[in-house]
Structures are given as structure tokens and as C-alpha cells.
Amino acid sequence: MFEQLGLIGCGLMGGSFALALKRAGLVRRVVGYSKSPSTTERARQLGVIDVEAPSALLAVSGSDLVLLAIPVAATESTLKAIRHLVGPNVLIMDVGSTKRDVTDAARRALKQDVGVFVPCHPVTGREVSGVDHADAGLYAGKQVVLTPIERTLTAQLEQAETLWRALGCSVVHMSPDTHDSAFAAISHLPHLLAFALMNAITGQDQGASFLSLAGPGFRDFSRIAAGDPEMWRDVLMANREELAAQAGHFQRALDEFQRLLASGQTDELQRLITRASDARAKWRMTSGAEAP
Amino acid sequence: MFEQLGLIGCGLMGGSFALALKRAGLVRRVVGYSKSPSTTERARQLGVIDVEAPSALLAVSGSDLVLLAIPVAATESTLKAIRHLVGPNVLIMDVGSTKRDVTDAARRALKQDVGVFVPCHPVTGREVSGVDHADAGLYAGKQVVLTPIERTLTAQLEQAETLWRALGCSVVHMSPDTHDSAFAAISHLPHLLAFALMNAITGQDQGASFLSLAGPGFRDFSRIAAGDPEMWRDVLMANREELAAQAGHFQRALDEFQRLLASGQTDELQRLITRASDARAKWRMTSGAEAP
Numbered sequence A, B: 001m002f003e004q005l006g007l008i009g010c011g012l013m014g015g016s017f018a019l020a021l022k023r024a025g026l027v028r029r030v031v032g033y034s035k036s037p038s039t040t041e042r043a044r045q046l047g048v049i050d051v052e053a054p055s056a057l058l059a060v061s062g063s064d065l066v067l068l069a070i071p072v073a074a075t076e077s078t079l080k081a082i083r084h085l086v087g088p089n090v091l092i093m094d095v096g097s098t099k100r101d102v103t104d105a106a107r108r109a110l111k112q113d114v115g116v117f118v119p120c121h122p123v124t125g126r127e128v129s130g131v132d133h134a135d136a137g138l139y140a141g142k143q144v145v146l147t148p149i150e151r152t153l154t155a156q157l158e159q160a161e162t163l164w165r166a167l168g169c170s171v172v173h174m175s176p177d178t179h180d181s182a183f184a185a186i187s188h189l190p191h192l193l194a195f196a197l198m199n200a201i202t203g204q205d206q207g208a209s210f211l212s213l214a215g216p217g218f219r220d221f222s223r224i225a226a227g228d229p230e231m232w233r234d235v236l237m238a239n240r241e242e243l244a245a246q247a248g249h250f251q252r253a254l255d256e257f258q259r260l261l262a263s264g265q266t267d268e269l270q271r272l273i274t275r276a277s278d279a280r281a282k283w284r285m286t287s288g289a290e291a292p
Helices: A012-023 A037-045 A056-060 A072-085 A100-116 A154-166 A176-202 A207-211 A216-226 A229-238 A240-263 A266-282 B012-023 B037-045 B056-060 B072-085 B100-116 B154-166 B176-202 B207-211 B216-226 B229-238 B240-263 B266-282
Strands: A002-008 A027-033 A065-068 A091-094 A120-122 A143-146 A170-173 B002-008 B027-033 B065-068 B091-094 B120-122 B143-146 B170-173
Touching (some): A002 A056, A012 A027, A012 A065, A027 A037, A065 A072, A072 A229, A091 A100, A100 A176, A100 A229, A143 A154, A176 A207, A176 A229, A176 B207, A176 B266, A207 B176, A216 B176, A216 B216, A229 A240, A240 B229, A240 B240, A266 B229, B002 B056, B012 B027, B012 B065, B056 B072, B072 B091, B072 B100, B091 B154, B100 B229, B154 B170, B229 B240, B240 B266
Parallel strands (some): A065 A091, A143 A170, B002 B027, B143 B170
Antiparallel strands (some): A120 A143, B120 B143
8 A cells, every 4th residue: 555656647547557546445645747737637637636746746755656657758857857855665667668768767867766666568558648538447457567677676676566466467577678679579560550551541642532441450450550649759769779670570571471462472472371360360468358 | 132142152251141131131041152061061050051052053043142252262263153043133242352353253254144243342350260250240330342343233233232231231332443442551451561560570589478468559450460361362462453552652651750760850750650640540430330
């Protein structure tokens, strides 16, 4: 049980975390701050936070738990802004989709206090953003990746793990670099492809009429293209090296398909599709009760 | 009300059509044929068809409605096999995902009788195949594209339209070429990208561990990669020219993203993501009660 959550960033991810924590009876009070005062006010009106803080620093004051739920590029400046209220008994976590840049930012900003910061990536999200979509059930049944560094304190790491499990999450540990390679492949690259597909279609004269015919396959494939632009700009930039490596793997696979199509090698084409289809049919989300 | 549906191809699409027709009380009897006798037998056991036919020709015998629910590449040989039982009072339809190749095949196979063939593409499907997944609700609320040619008979066209509407579908008409351009963009290319992504990931040593971390975004994006390999081999091959054109549009959009990432142009990157995100957020499936 935490006395006070200092929530920095009262959007979809942060707001949902606050609601989940409250529903689980794990926190007495939530003090929230968002860059936009109207977001903070809305979060209080919705009961997502109890008290509006006029700054990140004041949200941290008196908090034994702090969550950063902000674009990853804002991590360093935010941690610098709260640094002199960071003591050894606080647990600070984030929910960012990239981890090497976040851990580097934490090292630079928190220096000798970096041990209280546990880098977290809950593998969840929605195609809508904003506190109005905050949902106490957003995290339940999902995976959370923790990427502790050598200086992370064991006490905080265990506290974080216990907390996420209490919200119904399964927890895995890995290095920030391994995390970033994996998520370049399974998340950042798919987002990039979905963004590029939308722009490729809407850039054509007939784009709107094409889209009017699209069905459930397109709906699911393109859902992630509706992601928050500012957040995804930061994620793609922060992880651009791993993303470029994964885009290279993808490009070679795509070129191979196109070569077979151009040369009419139908047997080999079917073999490649079968490999993809079998792999996808076999795949199941590790956690989460949802159907694949 | 039809006396007898001759169902050629008792898989997911054909089986679901038979069940939907029966549920709507639109057919007295369903005679089914599949290339694999065990599929035909299974379809009868499940009540999807009433009578097993040992050949496509015998499924057509006595039928006033014929549905081809087979890989598009089998259209010409199948129509040739049934041709001499095709009279002026039958309605023949297909459910293929490409239309120029299908209409060309119908012209060649049916010659002066091609007018009774109404090319149809119901925009639906699932990531599983086979008669065991046949579902009377597969077509309800979906769009069906009809691509009549200049020789298509008005009577058959109206019959087809009335039939699909009775199954709860909305019906649009366009030329086979327009259809194929549109579906290259909104369906065939997304499938190709999803296949290539799966192969790009599983081709890496860490592919399996990457996949174990994937969440709901990946699940939705990659769902279509589990499509039936034989069907998709045919669709991609049949529409490879339009597909190559759409892949060109996509490649240019992707290259633009990669250029901005490499050069760190974050403002321009955000602008491109915003364009994609806004377009996807605005898009709604034309028909279908499902959420986008």
C-alpha cells in the first residue's frame, strides 16, 4: 500500500494506472500533474487524481510512488525537475516504450539516486489517447517488461514487481538493449509500416474511395496507425537504430516476396506465405485472456 | 427463394454462405462439392450441406444458384467443368478476392453463357479456414462488391444484389479493374506486409523470444498473416500488377519515414505520423456494426 502516487502525465497510460491502483486499493491518494493544466483539471474531475499539482516537483512532494507517463523524450528534463525531492524511499517508474534512452536519461538526471528508478514498459495501449479514455482495466492481464540497470536498488525492483503483479500483470526482466531490439521488431516497426501504409493510400487520388471499401482485415492491421503522433515520434526517434536494423530485415523479406511475384514462382511464394501463416497461427500472446 | 444451391468449395467462405442462406430461409437444399472428399463429408456431417456431390458438375445439376468458393486460380477450370449444365436461369457467383482474373476466366470458360455469372467479392474472412469454422454470421453487416461486365445479365445481377442484401450485406458495384486497384491497396498489400513482417521476425535467431513479448498491437496488426497460404498465393499472383503498383506507393512512403528518422527531422516526422494517425482515426468501416 502506497501513501501517495505522484502521477506525472495524466493521459491514457498514467490515468489508467492511477485508476487501476485505486481499484486495487493500493494507494491512499493520487496527486497529478500534466503539462496542460486543462488535462490535470479534467483528471481530477474524472476522479483519476485526487489533487492537482501545479508542477511535476509538487506532484512528487510527499509521494512514495512516482509514475512518469510522458513522452519518452521528456524523461530527462522531468527527472531533473523533480531530482531534489527524490529520496531513498521513493519508487519511481515510467511506462515508456523504449528503454535504453530512458535509462540513459535517468542516469544523467538522477546521478547517484538513479537506483530508485525502475524502468518499466507495460505492453499495452490503445489507439486513443487522453485521460477521458483512462481505463482501470488497461493493465490487467498484460506483460510488463522491467529493465533494471546495474545500479537499480533491489528493494525498489521488488516493490515494482509486486506492484505490477498486484495489478494483474506478468513481469519479465531484460536489459534495456534487449528490450529495444525486441520492441523494434514487434511494435515500433509494425507502427512504422502502418503509418506508411496509411500515407501511401491517402496520398493517392482514389485513396478515400479505396478506404471506403476496407474491411475487418484492414481495420485490425491499421489500428495502430491511429497512435498518438507525439508519443510515436519520440519512440521511433529514440529507438531509430534498432528500428533501422529491423526495417532492414523486413525489407529483405518483402523484396523476396516481390521477386517471387514478379517471376511467377508460385510454389516458392506459397512456401513463404506458409511459413508466415504457420508462425502467426502458432503465436499466442503470452499474457492476457484475450483471443489471439 | 432458391430451390437448390450448388456449392463448389465447402470451406470457410462457402460453408458460411450455405449456413447464412439456410438461416435466412432462402434455399431449400444445398448440394456441395469440395476437391477433398473428406471436406465434403465433413460439411454434410455439420449440416452445412444436405447432399454430397462427387463432382462440381453434379453439384450444379438441378441448381438454380451456384456459388464458387474456391481459390481464384481454380475459377477457369471449374467453370469449364460445369459449363454444359449452365443454362439461362441459373445464377452463378463467386467470392474471390480478385476480380479481373476471375471475370477473364469466366469469359473464357463460359463464352456466350458468361452473362449468368455475377462476379462477387464479399469483404469478409477470418484468419482460420475450413468448414469447421463456417459461421452463418460471417457475411452479415459486411460489404459485397459486385463487378459485372458488359455481358452480365440484368436479371442475374439484380438477383445477386437482392440475395446479398437479404443476408444483411451492403452492396456496391464497380469495374473489375477498379476493384483490383482498391483491394491491392487495402487488402492484398497489407497481407503482403504482414507476411513479410512475420518472416522477418522468425528469420532472426531471437525471433521466438521477440514474439513472446508481443502484445495487442502486434496481435491485431499481424492477424491477417495467418491467412490461408494457397488462397493468398493465388490472390497475390492474380493481382500482382496492381499489387506491385501499390507496393511502390508504400515503399516511397516508408522511405520518406526512414529518411526523416535517419536525419533526425522530428517535426517533419511528427507531421507524417499525424497525417497517418488522423486518417486512421477518421476511418470507419462503411458497413458492419463492429467497432473500428
